[in-house]
Amino acid sequence: MRIIVAGCGKVGETIVSKLTGEGHDIAVIDVNNRVIGSITDNYDVMGIVGNSASYSVQKDAGIEDTDLLIAVTDSDEENLLTCLFAKKAGNCNTIARVRNPVYWKELPYIKEELGLSMTINPEYAAATEAARILRFPSAMKIDIFARGRVELLQFVIPEGSMIADCSLIEMAKKIGGGVLVCSVVRDNEVYIPNGQFVLQAKDTVGVIIAPNRIKDFFKRIGVETHSVRNTIIVGGGKIAYYLATQLLNYGIDVKIIERDIERCEELSEQLPKATIINADGTDQDVLLEEGVETCGSFVSLTGIDEENVFLSLIVKKLNPNAKVITKTNRSNIDFLIQGMDLGTLIHPKSITAEYILRFVRAMQNSIGSNMETLYYIVEGKAEALEFTIHEDAPVIGIPLSQLKLKENVLIACIYRARQIIIPDGQSSIEVGDSVIIVTTHRGFGDIRDILADA
Amino acid sequence: MHFDIVVYILGKILRIEAYLMLLPALTGVIYRELECVSFFLVAAATYIVGTLMTQRKPEKFVLYSREGLVTVSLSWILISLIGCLPFVVNGDIPSFTNALFETISGFTTTGASILENVEALSHASLMWRSFTHWVGGMGVIVFMLAILPMTGGHNMQLMRAESPGPSVGKLVPKVRESAKILYLIYFAMTVVEIIVLICARMPVFDALCISFGSAGTGGFGVKADSCGSYTSLQQSFITLFITLFGVNFNAYYFLLGKNRKEAFKMEEVRWYLAIIAASVALITVNVRGYFDTLYQAFHHAFFQVSSIITTTGYGTTDFDLWPEFSKMILVFLMFVGACAGSTGGGIKVSRIIILIKSVGHELIHYIHPKSVTTMKFDGRPADKEMVKGVSVYLAAYCAIYIVSMLLLSLDNRQDFTTNFTAVAATFNNIGPGLSKVGPVMNYNGLAGGSKYVLMFDMLAGRLELYPMLMLFVPAVWKRR
Numbered sequence: 001m002r003i004i005v006a007g008c009g010k011v012g013e014t015i016v017s018k019l020t021g022e023g024h025d026i027a028v029i030d031v032n033n034r035v036i037g038s039i040t041d042n043y044d045v046m047g048i049v050g051n052s053a054s055y056s057v058q059k060d061a062g063i064e065d066t067d068l069l070i071a072v073t074d075s076d077e078e079n080l081l082t083c084l085f086a087k088k089a090g091n092c093n094t095i096a097r098v099r100n101p102v103y104w105k106e107l108p109y110i111k112e113e114l115g116l117s118m119t120i121n122p123e124y125a126a127a128t129e130a131a132r133i134l135r136f137p138s139a140m141k142i143d144i145f146a147r148g149r150v151e152l153l154q155f156v157i158p159e160g161s162m163i164a165d166c167s168l169i170e171m172a173k174k175i176g177g178g179v180l181v182c183s184v185v186r187d188n189e190v191y192i193p194n195g196q197f198v199l200q201a202k203d204t205v206g207v208i209i210a211p212n213r214i215k216d217f218f219k220r221i222g223v224e225t226h227s228v229r230n231t232i233i234v235g236g237g238k239i240a241y242y243l244a245t246q247l248l249n250y251g252i253d254v255k256i257i258e259r260d261i262e263r264c265e266e267l268s269e270q271l272p273k274a275t276i277i278n279a280d281g282t283d284q285d286v287l288l289e290e291g292v293e294t295c296g297s298f299v300s301l302t303g304i305d306e307e308n309v310f311l312s313l314i315v316k317k318l319n320p321n322a323k324v325i326t327k328t329n330r331s332n333i334d335f336l337i338q339g340m341d342l343g344t345l346i347h348p349k350s351i352t353a354e355y356i357l358r359f360v361r362a363m364q365n366s367i368g369s370n371m372e373t374l375y376y377i378v379e380g381k382a383e384a385l386e387f388t389i390h391e392d393a394p395v396i397g398i399p400l401s402q403l404k405l406k407e408n409v410l411i412a413c414i415y416r417a418r419q420i421i422i423p424d425g426q427s428s429i430e431v432g433d434s435v436i437i438v439t440t441h442r443g444f445g446d447i448r449d450i451l452a453d454a
Numbered sequence: 455m456h457f458d459i460v461v462y463i464l465g466k467i468l469r470i471e472a473y474l475m476l477l478p479a480l481t482g483v484i485y486r487e488l489e490c491v492s493f494f495l496v497a498a499a500t501y502i503v504g505t506l507m508t509q510r511k512p513e514k515f516v517l518y519s520r521e522g523l524v525t526v527s528l529s530w531i532l533i534s535l536i537g538c539l540p541f542v543v544n545g546d547i548p549s550f551t552n553a554l555f556e557t558i559s560g561f562t563t564t565g566a567s568i569l570e571n572v573e574a575l576s577h578a579s580l581m582w583r584s585f586t587h588w589v590g591g592m593g594v595i596v597f598m599l600a601i602l603p604m605t606g607g608h609n610m611q612l613m614r615a616e617s618p619g620p621s622v623g624k625l626v627p628k629v630r631e632s633a634k635i636l637y638l639i640y641f642a643m644t645v646v647e648i649i650v651l652i653c654a655r656m657p658v659f660d661a662l663c664i665s666f667g668s669a670g671t672g673g674f675g676v677k678a679d680s681c682g683s684y685t686s687l688q689q690s691f692i693t694l695f696i697t698l699f700g701v702n703f704n705a706y707y708f709l710l711g712k713n714r715k716e717a718f719k720m721e722e723v724r725w726y727l728a729i730i731a732a733s734v735a736l737i738t739v740n741v742r743g744y745f746d747t748l749y750q751a752f753h754h755a756f757f758q759v760s761s762i763i764t765t766t767g768y769g770t771t772d773f774d775l776w777p778e779f780s781k782m783i784l785v786f787l788m789f790v791g792a793c794a795g796s797t798g799g800g801i802k803v804s805r806i807i808i809l810i811k812s813v814g815h816e817l818i819h820y821i822h823p824k825s826v827t828t829m830k831f832d833g834r835p836a837d838k839e840m841v842k843g844v845s846v847y848l849a850a851y852c853a854i855y856i857v858s859m860l861l862l863s864l865d866n867r868q869d870f871t872t873n874f875t876a877v878a879a880t881f882n883n884i885g886p887g888l889s890k891v892g893p894v895m896n897y898n899g900l901a902g903g904s905k906y907v908l909m910f911d912m913l914a915g916r917l918e919l920y921p922m923l924m925l926f927v928p929a930v931w932k933r934r
Contacts, residue, residue: 025631044610
């Protein structure tokens, strides 16, 4: 694919490095000619010096023939403007980094108006990643698709579980809605189950669950999630805010230690359910007072890498059982600190790059068809396809229970007005929806392909 | 220095050269000449050596700037050393120094010859001589980048070191694709020239050799009088094509793509064509009395001007006999050279433009000491680093020039004009100079030491100084 990367900071460079490795044709735009000089020296890319939001600069970068533009400059406004012009000039897919909370809240509107394919907020992405680590045991495999909106949790049904030897319809009756079984792996065969499918113990099941139902669901079917009960976060930045929001939503208690009193007041306003402590988190007495010795998990999110490393080391020493997450901004010191007992390391920039890469791969897979993205899930044995529904699609307005689908095809979710809908038999598809199809068939190119009589 | 990488790439280059030698070898077979054996032998030996050198692939394939520069200069020296062997083995040019001079002159697209009688050479040797022009024109490293899959972004270091011009960019994001596009344009234009010349009733062998020579803007002919004995029509076609090969190849890429207008907006190409037009007009008027008709004066003026400015060095007439004013213009054109990103040599039109503009800006600063000005090139603000680079380039250029002149003057037999134009003609990769190295003379009369100085000048001129100068920096040779 031909890709333009606008803005060549750390994220930009990480993306460039990964994408060139996968053989894409990359043009890089940055205002700083030194940055461009170094990136063209190190990677096989074309460099253009200039303002990425300028049409003539985009033209030099070959916007007319470009498949995707990724705007990751420091400025949200520049990113959005760049994407807007690129969309008009090249009719390509666009990804913008947007981190200002003001815009972030209005994203559905912005995305629609500017025709963005994807937006990425590094802090939000990092928080989501951290939340995932805290919520699930590392053994549980999670596939993420549909531009990072949907996660497929895969687990093994334990012996004697209430859902073993139970058809999916019976299961829905027993535990209520909001849970969709997308895939079942049994004896190395992948099945996309329908309502009559009977689950067995030892099946590896992939499910999509509404976030607030996860805890309850796993508890009832007898799967140990090792989800933590509470967490202490040191550093009350943006990541802390997003992380706290998500964790509170899952019913995990959050305590944030922040040095700056004004920020504390802001946080207490935004996160009424969280405990906000105004103290220096690097002070051991403070940590002990707030109970690091007994807490279930600990996340160091200060702005300084060294502090985070020290904090995590201290907590690991005081409380070896705690799940610890350490954030570092520099990813090139990993080899230094990998051997240390720091729990899980996260790098917001690498995570951002990883999210974008996932989208690029999904886009690459979908080339030559009408779908938006294609993700390989369940170790590549099944596909999650994303279609945008146009007016002429033969599936509009029909309840899903009455749609005649092919075997091993499932409508996994419907994305409508920035809401993920986990469908049941009564749901129907509307014009403008994004629909995620899970299937073991290969070579689907159009939404019509899912219908049995098509 | 990471020597393992350098050796690895040199090995790859040798293998490519072995393949390239098959062309003269086959020519020899077609003409049933014994000389072809020498090409087969050297090719086989080169291939074996190249294969041995590429046995161990370096684990860490990282090419820094210094490795890039040294690899390029060493590979040019190496291909020349290997390339001259067939001449020595088959006895066409028995002296090693002369054979090496001829080969370096070939690869660097200079076209300066030591041969007293070109026509005495075997067809195989003539073909190899002209073919080295073609290979050297676009560059053997660029050729390697185009055909061999090489991973990593560091290949740009190689391309930048070999391609002429103050700032080397890529046409498309990937080095390999860019190199391929360049070679495709180059190849296609060469084929067209061959066909056109054959249609103009030039013998096939001559058409091939002349086309190789003009494509690479080299200048080795197959006749004693260079292009003098070809028909007026054939000469006109040659004039046309050498002028085209002196144009920045980016212009052709623009012409092929959607941005056709861009090609005509290129400042360098406009200046290049303007300089040619002005020089042709001035010389035509000046040499009017030497020819029967005005058209003939124009025809020969045009041929000589494009031949010199593109640093090809073909001749249709002995311009050493022309009036001083015309000779002076030609000498001036020797220094200007062709466009950056073409196959021509010299200082390059773009550098001259930037230098002239720098002088202009400096003058404005004297008039308005507090004024702030931005120099523009191709309608965009010129990169300050590039402008600085051009000035430094000129300084280095002059330094090498002076030292070369000094070394040449050790040989007391040559006059000033000979020495001055010999350096000008080799350093700028043109070929013929004036006086004893004029268009109908050759370089054989120079002392052995002088020849080696000129060989260095040819390589330095073709590779734009720095790769060759790097070889003299002790720090480069230290392991790290």
